[in-house]
Amino acid sequence: MPEFSESVLVLTDDADDRERASDGRSHYGVYLAARFHQITYGGDYADTMDFAIWAWQIATSPVMSPGYLRIRPDVAAITPHLTEDSGLVMRIDIPLRHHALAHRPARVDDWTRERNTWDDNPRWTRLAQPEPTGDRPTLLTTASLLVPVGDEHVIVGTARKPGPGLIRDAKRAVKALAARVNDHAHLVNALTGGTR
Known part of the structure:
Protein backbone atom coordinates (compact mmCIF):
# COMPACT_ATOMS: atom_id res chain seq x y z
CA MET A 1 0.00 0.00 0.00
CA PRO A 2 1.46 3.39 -0.97
CA GLU A 3 2.24 5.79 1.88
CA PHE A 4 2.72 9.51 2.28
CA SER A 5 6.20 10.79 3.03
CA GLU A 6 8.21 13.99 2.96
CA SER A 7 8.44 13.60 -0.82
CA VAL A 8 4.84 12.45 -1.45
CA LEU A 9 1.98 14.95 -1.29
CA VAL A 10 -0.34 12.97 -3.55
CA LEU A 11 -0.43 9.27 -4.32
CA THR A 12 -2.43 6.68 -6.23
CA ASP A 13 -3.44 3.21 -5.07
CA ASP A 14 -4.10 0.92 -8.03
CA ALA A 15 -4.68 -2.14 -5.82
CA ASP A 16 -7.43 -0.32 -3.92
CA ASP A 17 -8.86 0.95 -7.22
CA ARG A 18 -9.23 -2.63 -8.50
CA GLU A 19 -10.58 -3.87 -5.15
CA ARG A 20 -13.35 -1.24 -5.09
CA ALA A 21 -14.25 -1.70 -8.78
CA SER A 22 -17.89 -2.58 -9.40
CA ASP A 23 -16.96 -3.49 -12.99
CA GLY A 24 -14.07 -5.74 -11.94
CA ARG A 25 -11.45 -3.42 -13.51
CA SER A 26 -11.33 0.06 -12.01
CA HIS A 27 -13.41 2.05 -9.53
CA TYR A 28 -11.96 5.20 -11.09
CA GLY A 29 -12.90 3.88 -14.52
CA VAL A 30 -16.55 3.61 -13.49
CA TYR A 31 -16.51 7.30 -12.52
CA LEU A 32 -14.75 8.23 -15.77
CA ALA A 33 -17.31 6.36 -17.88
CA ALA A 34 -20.24 8.02 -16.07
CA ARG A 35 -18.75 11.47 -16.76
CA PHE A 36 -17.29 10.91 -20.23
CA HIS A 37 -19.88 13.25 -21.77
CA GLN A 38 -18.39 16.15 -19.76
CA ILE A 39 -15.08 16.09 -21.64
CA THR A 40 -15.96 15.21 -25.23
CA TYR A 41 -17.48 17.46 -27.85
CA GLY A 42 -18.62 15.50 -30.87
CA GLY A 43 -16.19 12.69 -30.03
CA ASP A 44 -13.15 14.94 -29.65
CA TYR A 45 -11.60 16.44 -26.53
CA ALA A 46 -12.01 20.19 -26.14
CA ASP A 47 -8.34 20.77 -25.32
CA THR A 48 -5.34 18.73 -24.20
CA MET A 49 -5.26 20.58 -20.88
CA ASP A 50 -9.00 19.99 -20.40
CA PHE A 51 -8.49 16.22 -20.36
CA ALA A 52 -5.84 16.38 -17.63
CA ILE A 53 -7.96 18.76 -15.51
CA TRP A 54 -11.08 16.61 -15.98
CA ALA A 55 -9.22 13.41 -15.09
CA TRP A 56 -7.77 15.04 -11.92
CA GLN A 57 -11.12 16.42 -10.78
CA ILE A 58 -12.79 13.03 -11.08
CA ALA A 59 -9.88 11.26 -9.33
CA THR A 60 -10.17 13.41 -6.20
CA SER A 61 -12.73 14.10 -3.52
CA PRO A 62 -15.53 15.19 -3.56
CA VAL A 63 -16.27 13.36 -6.84
CA MET A 64 -14.59 10.14 -5.63
CA SER A 65 -14.35 9.47 -1.94
CA PRO A 66 -11.95 8.02 -1.24
CA GLY A 67 -10.37 9.25 -4.43
CA TYR A 68 -8.13 7.42 -6.84
CA LEU A 69 -5.72 10.23 -5.96
CA ARG A 70 -5.12 10.63 -2.23
CA ILE A 71 -3.85 13.95 -0.90
CA ARG A 72 -1.61 14.09 2.15
CA PRO A 73 -3.75 15.11 5.14
CA ASP A 74 -1.72 18.23 6.01
CA VAL A 75 -2.52 19.67 2.56
CA ALA A 76 -5.99 21.22 2.20
CA ALA A 77 -6.33 20.78 -1.56
CA ILE A 78 -4.44 20.26 -4.80
CA THR A 79 -6.28 21.49 -7.88
CA PRO A 80 -5.39 22.08 -11.54
CA HIS A 81 -6.08 25.47 -13.13
CA LEU A 82 -5.67 26.97 -16.59
CA THR A 83 -3.68 30.19 -16.76
CA GLU A 84 -4.69 33.14 -18.92
CA ASP A 85 -2.21 32.04 -21.60
CA SER A 86 -3.70 28.49 -21.66
CA GLY A 87 -0.95 27.00 -19.54
CA LEU A 88 -1.58 24.67 -16.63
CA VAL A 89 -0.70 25.17 -12.96
CA MET A 90 -1.30 22.93 -9.98
CA ARG A 91 -2.47 24.90 -6.97
CA ILE A 92 -1.46 23.44 -3.61
CA ASP A 93 -3.32 24.96 -0.64
CA ILE A 94 -1.57 24.53 2.70
CA PRO A 95 -3.18 25.61 6.00
CA LEU A 96 -0.62 27.43 8.15
CA ARG A 97 -0.78 27.71 11.91
CA HIS A 98 -0.09 31.11 13.49
CA HIS A 99 3.45 30.12 14.52
CA ALA A 100 4.36 30.23 10.80
CA LEU A 101 3.56 33.95 10.64
CA ALA A 102 6.18 36.65 11.20
CA HIS A 103 3.81 38.41 13.61
CA ARG A 104 1.46 36.24 15.60
CA PRO A 105 -1.93 37.79 16.30
CA ALA A 106 -3.03 37.77 19.91
CA ARG A 107 -6.34 36.48 21.24
CA VAL A 108 -7.55 34.80 18.07
CA ASP A 109 -8.23 31.12 17.49
CA ASP A 110 -6.20 29.12 14.99
CA TRP A 111 -6.66 25.93 12.95
CA THR A 112 -7.29 22.88 15.13
CA ARG A 113 -5.63 19.52 14.71
CA GLU A 114 -7.90 16.73 13.53
CA ARG A 115 -7.08 13.07 13.95
CA ASN A 116 -6.88 11.07 10.74
CA THR A 117 -9.51 8.37 11.18
CA TRP A 118 -8.33 6.45 8.11
CA ASP A 119 -4.57 6.71 8.67
CA ASP A 120 -2.69 5.56 11.78
CA ASN A 121 0.31 7.75 10.96
CA PRO A 122 0.02 10.92 13.11
CA ARG A 123 2.82 12.62 11.18
CA TRP A 124 0.58 14.29 8.58
CA THR A 125 -2.02 15.95 10.76
CA ARG A 126 -5.04 17.49 9.06
CA LEU A 127 -5.89 21.00 10.21
CA ALA A 128 -9.58 21.83 10.50
CA GLN A 129 -11.59 24.97 11.05
CA PRO A 130 -12.45 25.22 14.76
CA GLU A 131 -15.95 25.65 16.10
CA PRO A 132 -16.59 29.27 17.16
CA THR A 133 -16.16 29.90 20.89
CA GLY A 134 -17.94 32.85 22.40
CA ASP A 135 -17.05 36.13 20.73
CA ARG A 136 -13.41 35.21 20.04
CA PRO A 137 -12.43 35.64 16.34
CA THR A 138 -10.63 32.97 14.34
CA LEU A 139 -7.83 33.73 11.89
CA LEU A 140 -7.24 30.96 9.33
CA THR A 141 -4.15 31.39 7.17
CA THR A 142 -3.60 29.35 4.00
CA ALA A 143 -0.65 29.50 1.64
CA SER A 144 -1.23 28.69 -2.03
CA LEU A 145 1.71 27.30 -3.98
CA LEU A 146 1.30 27.46 -7.77
CA VAL A 147 3.36 24.84 -9.61
CA PRO A 148 3.63 25.39 -13.38
CA VAL A 149 3.07 22.30 -15.50
CA GLY A 150 4.85 22.27 -18.83
CA ASP A 151 3.40 20.56 -21.88
CA GLU A 152 5.82 17.67 -21.37
CA HIS A 153 3.95 16.77 -18.15
CA VAL A 154 0.48 16.78 -19.74
CA ILE A 155 -0.86 13.48 -21.05
CA VAL A 156 -3.30 13.87 -23.94
CA GLY A 157 -6.38 11.67 -23.90
CA THR A 158 -6.84 9.59 -27.04
CA ALA A 159 -9.69 7.21 -26.11
CA ARG A 160 -12.91 7.87 -28.04
CA LYS A 161 -15.16 5.92 -25.68
CA PRO A 162 -15.21 4.70 -22.08
CA GLY A 163 -13.21 1.55 -21.43
CA PRO A 164 -9.64 0.38 -20.84
CA GLY A 165 -8.13 3.03 -23.15
CA LEU A 166 -9.83 5.87 -21.28
CA ILE A 167 -8.79 4.43 -17.92
CA ARG A 168 -5.18 4.08 -19.12
CA ASP A 169 -5.07 7.65 -20.49
CA ALA A 170 -6.67 9.17 -17.36
CA LYS A 171 -4.41 7.26 -14.96
CA ARG A 172 -1.33 8.29 -16.93
CA ALA A 179 4.67 13.47 -10.07
CA ARG A 180 4.98 17.18 -10.90
CA VAL A 181 3.32 18.09 -7.59
CA ASN A 182 5.48 15.63 -5.63
CA ASP A 183 8.61 17.18 -7.18
CA HIS A 184 7.73 20.28 -5.12
CA ALA A 185 6.92 18.57 -1.81
CA HIS A 186 10.04 20.13 -0.28
CA LEU A 187 8.42 23.58 -0.62
CA VAL A 188 5.34 22.45 1.29
CA ASN A 189 7.52 20.85 3.95
CA ALA A 190 9.45 24.12 4.31
CA LEU A 191 6.16 25.92 5.04
CA THR A 192 4.91 23.35 7.54
CA GLY A 193 8.20 22.35 9.09
CA GLY A 194 7.92 18.92 7.45
CA THR A 195 5.26 17.89 9.93
CA ARG A 196 2.71 19.50 12.21
Whole structure:
Protein backbone atom coordinates (compact mmCIF):
# COMPACT_ATOMS: atom_id res chain seq x y z
CA MET A 1 0.00 0.00 0.00
CA PRO A 2 1.46 3.39 -0.97
CA GLU A 3 2.24 5.79 1.88
CA PHE A 4 2.72 9.51 2.28
CA SER A 5 6.20 10.79 3.03
CA GLU A 6 8.21 13.99 2.96
CA SER A 7 8.44 13.60 -0.82
CA VAL A 8 4.84 12.45 -1.45
CA LEU A 9 1.98 14.95 -1.29
CA VAL A 10 -0.34 12.97 -3.55
CA LEU A 11 -0.43 9.27 -4.32
CA THR A 12 -2.43 6.68 -6.23
CA ASP A 13 -3.44 3.21 -5.07
CA ASP A 14 -4.10 0.92 -8.03
CA ALA A 15 -4.68 -2.14 -5.82
CA ASP A 16 -7.43 -0.32 -3.92
CA ASP A 17 -8.86 0.95 -7.22
CA ARG A 18 -9.23 -2.63 -8.50
CA GLU A 19 -10.58 -3.87 -5.15
CA ARG A 20 -13.35 -1.24 -5.09
CA ALA A 21 -14.25 -1.70 -8.78
CA SER A 22 -17.89 -2.58 -9.40
CA ASP A 23 -16.96 -3.49 -12.99
CA GLY A 24 -14.07 -5.74 -11.94
CA ARG A 25 -11.45 -3.42 -13.51
CA SER A 26 -11.33 0.06 -12.01
CA HIS A 27 -13.41 2.05 -9.53
CA TYR A 28 -11.96 5.20 -11.09
CA GLY A 29 -12.90 3.88 -14.52
CA VAL A 30 -16.55 3.61 -13.49
CA TYR A 31 -16.51 7.30 -12.52
CA LEU A 32 -14.75 8.23 -15.77
CA ALA A 33 -17.31 6.36 -17.88
CA ALA A 34 -20.24 8.02 -16.07
CA ARG A 35 -18.75 11.47 -16.76
CA PHE A 36 -17.29 10.91 -20.23
CA HIS A 37 -19.88 13.25 -21.77
CA GLN A 38 -18.39 16.15 -19.76
CA ILE A 39 -15.08 16.09 -21.64
CA THR A 40 -15.96 15.21 -25.23
CA TYR A 41 -17.48 17.46 -27.85
CA GLY A 42 -18.62 15.50 -30.87
CA GLY A 43 -16.19 12.69 -30.03
CA ASP A 44 -13.15 14.94 -29.65
CA TYR A 45 -11.60 16.44 -26.53
CA ALA A 46 -12.01 20.19 -26.14
CA ASP A 47 -8.34 20.77 -25.32
CA THR A 48 -5.34 18.73 -24.20
CA MET A 49 -5.26 20.58 -20.88
CA ASP A 50 -9.00 19.99 -20.40
CA PHE A 51 -8.49 16.22 -20.36
CA ALA A 52 -5.84 16.38 -17.63
CA ILE A 53 -7.96 18.76 -15.51
CA TRP A 54 -11.08 16.61 -15.98
CA ALA A 55 -9.22 13.41 -15.09
CA TRP A 56 -7.77 15.04 -11.92
CA GLN A 57 -11.12 16.42 -10.78
CA ILE A 58 -12.79 13.03 -11.08
CA ALA A 59 -9.88 11.26 -9.33
CA THR A 60 -10.17 13.41 -6.20
CA SER A 61 -12.73 14.10 -3.52
CA PRO A 62 -15.53 15.19 -3.56
CA VAL A 63 -16.27 13.36 -6.84
CA MET A 64 -14.59 10.14 -5.63
CA SER A 65 -14.35 9.47 -1.94
CA PRO A 66 -11.95 8.02 -1.24
CA GLY A 67 -10.37 9.25 -4.43
CA TYR A 68 -8.13 7.42 -6.84
CA LEU A 69 -5.72 10.23 -5.96
CA ARG A 70 -5.12 10.63 -2.23
CA ILE A 71 -3.85 13.95 -0.90
CA ARG A 72 -1.61 14.09 2.15
CA PRO A 73 -3.75 15.11 5.14
CA ASP A 74 -1.72 18.23 6.01
CA VAL A 75 -2.52 19.67 2.56
CA ALA A 76 -5.99 21.22 2.20
CA ALA A 77 -6.33 20.78 -1.56
CA ILE A 78 -4.44 20.26 -4.80
CA THR A 79 -6.28 21.49 -7.88
CA PRO A 80 -5.39 22.08 -11.54
CA HIS A 81 -6.08 25.47 -13.13
CA LEU A 82 -5.67 26.97 -16.59
CA THR A 83 -3.68 30.19 -16.76
CA GLU A 84 -4.69 33.14 -18.92
CA ASP A 85 -2.21 32.04 -21.60
CA SER A 86 -3.70 28.49 -21.66
CA GLY A 87 -0.95 27.00 -19.54
CA LEU A 88 -1.58 24.67 -16.63
CA VAL A 89 -0.70 25.17 -12.96
CA MET A 90 -1.30 22.93 -9.98
CA ARG A 91 -2.47 24.90 -6.97
CA ILE A 92 -1.46 23.44 -3.61
CA ASP A 93 -3.32 24.96 -0.64
CA ILE A 94 -1.57 24.53 2.70
CA PRO A 95 -3.18 25.61 6.00
CA LEU A 96 -0.62 27.43 8.15
CA ARG A 97 -0.78 27.71 11.91
CA HIS A 98 -0.09 31.11 13.49
CA HIS A 99 3.45 30.12 14.52
CA ALA A 100 4.36 30.23 10.80
CA LEU A 101 3.56 33.95 10.64
CA ALA A 102 6.18 36.65 11.20
CA HIS A 103 3.81 38.41 13.61
CA ARG A 104 1.46 36.24 15.60
CA PRO A 105 -1.93 37.79 16.30
CA ALA A 106 -3.03 37.77 19.91
CA ARG A 107 -6.34 36.48 21.24
CA VAL A 108 -7.55 34.80 18.07
CA ASP A 109 -8.23 31.12 17.49
CA ASP A 110 -6.20 29.12 14.99
CA TRP A 111 -6.66 25.93 12.95
CA THR A 112 -7.29 22.88 15.13
CA ARG A 113 -5.63 19.52 14.71
CA GLU A 114 -7.90 16.73 13.53
CA ARG A 115 -7.08 13.07 13.95
CA ASN A 116 -6.88 11.07 10.74
CA THR A 117 -9.51 8.37 11.18
CA TRP A 118 -8.33 6.45 8.11
CA ASP A 119 -4.57 6.71 8.67
CA ASP A 120 -2.69 5.56 11.78
CA ASN A 121 0.31 7.75 10.96
CA PRO A 122 0.02 10.92 13.11
CA ARG A 123 2.82 12.62 11.18
CA TRP A 124 0.58 14.29 8.58
CA THR A 125 -2.02 15.95 10.76
CA ARG A 126 -5.04 17.49 9.06
CA LEU A 127 -5.89 21.00 10.21
CA ALA A 128 -9.58 21.83 10.50
CA GLN A 129 -11.59 24.97 11.05
CA PRO A 130 -12.45 25.22 14.76
CA GLU A 131 -15.95 25.65 16.10
CA PRO A 132 -16.59 29.27 17.16
CA THR A 133 -16.16 29.90 20.89
CA GLY A 134 -17.94 32.85 22.40
CA ASP A 135 -17.05 36.13 20.73
CA ARG A 136 -13.41 35.21 20.04
CA PRO A 137 -12.43 35.64 16.34
CA THR A 138 -10.63 32.97 14.34
CA LEU A 139 -7.83 33.73 11.89
CA LEU A 140 -7.24 30.96 9.33
CA THR A 141 -4.15 31.39 7.17
CA THR A 142 -3.60 29.35 4.00
CA ALA A 143 -0.65 29.50 1.64
CA SER A 144 -1.23 28.69 -2.03
CA LEU A 145 1.71 27.30 -3.98
CA LEU A 146 1.30 27.46 -7.77
CA VAL A 147 3.36 24.84 -9.61
CA PRO A 148 3.63 25.39 -13.38
CA VAL A 149 3.07 22.30 -15.50
CA GLY A 150 4.85 22.27 -18.83
CA ASP A 151 3.40 20.56 -21.88
CA GLU A 152 5.82 17.67 -21.37
CA HIS A 153 3.95 16.77 -18.15
CA VAL A 154 0.48 16.78 -19.74
CA ILE A 155 -0.86 13.48 -21.05
CA VAL A 156 -3.30 13.87 -23.94
CA GLY A 157 -6.38 11.67 -23.90
CA THR A 158 -6.84 9.59 -27.04
CA ALA A 159 -9.69 7.21 -26.11
CA ARG A 160 -12.91 7.87 -28.04
CA LYS A 161 -15.16 5.92 -25.68
CA PRO A 162 -15.21 4.70 -22.08
CA GLY A 163 -13.21 1.55 -21.43
CA PRO A 164 -9.64 0.38 -20.84
CA GLY A 165 -8.13 3.03 -23.15
CA LEU A 166 -9.83 5.87 -21.28
CA ILE A 167 -8.79 4.43 -17.92
CA ARG A 168 -5.18 4.08 -19.12
CA ASP A 169 -5.07 7.65 -20.49
CA ALA A 170 -6.67 9.17 -17.36
CA LYS A 171 -4.41 7.26 -14.96
CA ARG A 172 -1.33 8.29 -16.93
CA ALA A 173 -2.55 11.92 -16.95
CA VAL A 174 -3.13 12.16 -13.20
CA LYS A 175 0.04 10.26 -12.34
CA ALA A 176 2.07 12.70 -14.46
CA LEU A 177 0.49 15.67 -12.66
CA ALA A 178 0.98 13.97 -9.28
CA ALA A 179 4.67 13.47 -10.07
CA ARG A 180 4.98 17.18 -10.90
CA VAL A 181 3.32 18.09 -7.59
CA ASN A 182 5.48 15.63 -5.63
CA ASP A 183 8.61 17.18 -7.18
CA HIS A 184 7.73 20.28 -5.12
CA ALA A 185 6.92 18.57 -1.81
CA HIS A 186 10.04 20.13 -0.28
CA LEU A 187 8.42 23.58 -0.62
CA VAL A 188 5.34 22.45 1.29
CA ASN A 189 7.52 20.85 3.95
CA ALA A 190 9.45 24.12 4.31
CA LEU A 191 6.16 25.92 5.04
CA THR A 192 4.91 23.35 7.54
CA GLY A 193 8.20 22.35 9.09
CA GLY A 194 7.92 18.92 7.45
CA THR A 195 5.26 17.89 9.93
CA ARG A 196 2.71 19.50 12.21
